[in-house]
Amino acid sequence: GDIALPPGWxxxxxxxxxxxxxxxxxxPPRFFEVENTDIDTGNNAWAMIALLALHKQxxxxxxxxxxxxxxxxxxxxxxxxxxxxxxxxxxxAAEATNAVLRTYASTEHNLDIYAAFxxxxxxxxxxxxxDGASLALxxxxxxxxxxxxxxxxxxxxxxxDARNQAPGQFPRS
Numbered sequence: 001g002d003i004a005l006p007p008g009w010x011x012x013x014x015x016x017x018x019x020x021x022x023x024x025x026x027x028p029p030r031f032f033e034v035e036n037t038d039i040d041t042g043n044n045a046w047a048m049i050a051l052l053a054l055h056k057q058x059x060x061x062x063x064x065x066x067x068x069x070x071x072x073x074x075x076x077x078x079x080x081x082x083x084x085x086x087x088x089x090x091x092x093a094a095e096a097t098n099a100v101l102r103t104y105a106s107t108e109h110n111l112d113i114y115a116a117f118x119x120x121x122x123x124x125x126x127x128x129x130x131d132g133a134s135l136a137l138x139x140x141x142x143x144x145x146x147x148x149x150x151x152x153x154x155x156x157x158x159x160x161d162a163r164n165q166a167p168g169q170f171p172r173s
Contacts, residue, residue: 038094040109041088051070071117114137
């Protein structure tokens with residue numbers, strides 16, 4: 001469906017937001033929201049990809065505005081700290097007063113961001129998206145491990161300057 005809520009619907013009591021994941025029970029009529037307060041950069045990149053596809057299909061400004069908003073959030077997760085500059089994992093318990101920045105960097109998330117930002121650059125020509133795509137690609141390349149002949153999953157949460165030694169699921173092609 002569309003990303004807009006039907007008239008009169010609220011998410012956590014807030015108007016003008018997007019539909020919440022959940023399910024509806026007919027008797028008694030009630031919507032049960034699935035609680036998920038964590039925000040992952042990779043999931044947001046997938047949302048950008050979907051919004052860009054909708055923009056290409058239907059045009060207008062709404063989808064591009066939403067895409068730009070999501071991309072700007074992802075940009076806040078950027079870390080240029082060596083030895084592994086990247087986009088960090090996201091935010092845990094984002095709506096809580098004790099929200100926690102996920103300091104790890106995921107190879108998969110950065111691959112998602114690379115795809116989303118590359119397409120955003122292709123459509124807009126705005127260099128901020130090319131710069132972000134380049135950062136994500138550099139991180140992906142840094143996760144290549146010759147010993148295992150594959151990519152590592154990213155960096156560890158406790159030490160974002162240490163590669164996680166768990167191999168990823170994809171070989172270099």
